[in-house]
Amino acid sequence: MKKTALITGASRGIGRAAAMALACQDTAFDRIVLVARDSKHFEQTLAEVRGVSNSCEIIEIFADFDDPNVATEIFDQLDAQGIGLDTIINNAGFTKPATIVNTDLADFEKTMRVNLYSPFKMVQVALQRDHPLKSIINIASTAGISGRAGWLSYSTSKAAVINMSEVLRDELTPFGIKVICLSPGRCATDLRRTLAPDEDPNTIMQPSQVADVIKVMTSPVGDLLQTQNLVVRT
């Protein structure tokens, strides 16, 4: 049975960097499933990840986490191909920063669907369908540890991811499933540019640095690290 990791939000930023890091060398995975919406940049990422992977098989799944049923559809595709997941990296993220007065309920709901409900559903369906899960990595944010003015929906969603990860850890550790919550600080990606448009991306953490931490957490060394919420920042 091939050891398989799935990464959501794999087309850009931290997810893309994690895919490159896990595919390009002797990590624990024989197969990586990359999930994002169908786009030119996802196509390019897939070609780049396949370019660096040696024996690691790369599979793509197109999915929009704005659709609450999409996790079920992802697992339908995995099950049809006989793919069992060992690791899920819940990384897809969305933000549309606004103050309390200016926050549209529709944007708040979308933020919760992508950032919170999608990791919830991905883990729930994997368990319901008896995937051989050994680890779950949820990408939260330092904005979920302390709320930021103007980031109401994003900060709220990430605080919930941190708390949900604690619940999952409590429930799943007895079954041998490791639950890791990573909270990056500011990292040079498109999402960060939406949150802080005037910032110079060269002065902050790079996606490859977060990916290096993800790589460690999926290695045997990562098994030795016990953490509630691992903050990653420069």
Ligand SMILES: NC(=O)c1ccc[n+]([C@@H]2O[C@H](COP(=O)([O-])OP(=O)(O)OC[C@H]3O[C@@H](n4cnc5c(N)ncnc54)[C@H](OP(=O)(O)O)[C@@H]3O)[C@@H](O)[C@H]2O)c1
């Ligand atoms: N950058 C930071 O400073 C920072 C700090 C803390 C935490 N984080 C977290 O890190 C994670 C990765 O973000 P990033 O910074 O790497 O941002 P990014 O470069 O903007 O990438 C976001 C990823 O999420 C995917 N995504 C967004 N909406 C989606 C949807 N509706 N359906 C499916 N996929 C969707 C995107 O895929 P598409 O190509 O399909 O849009 C893309 O692959 C997020 O959870 C974010 O909150 C980032």
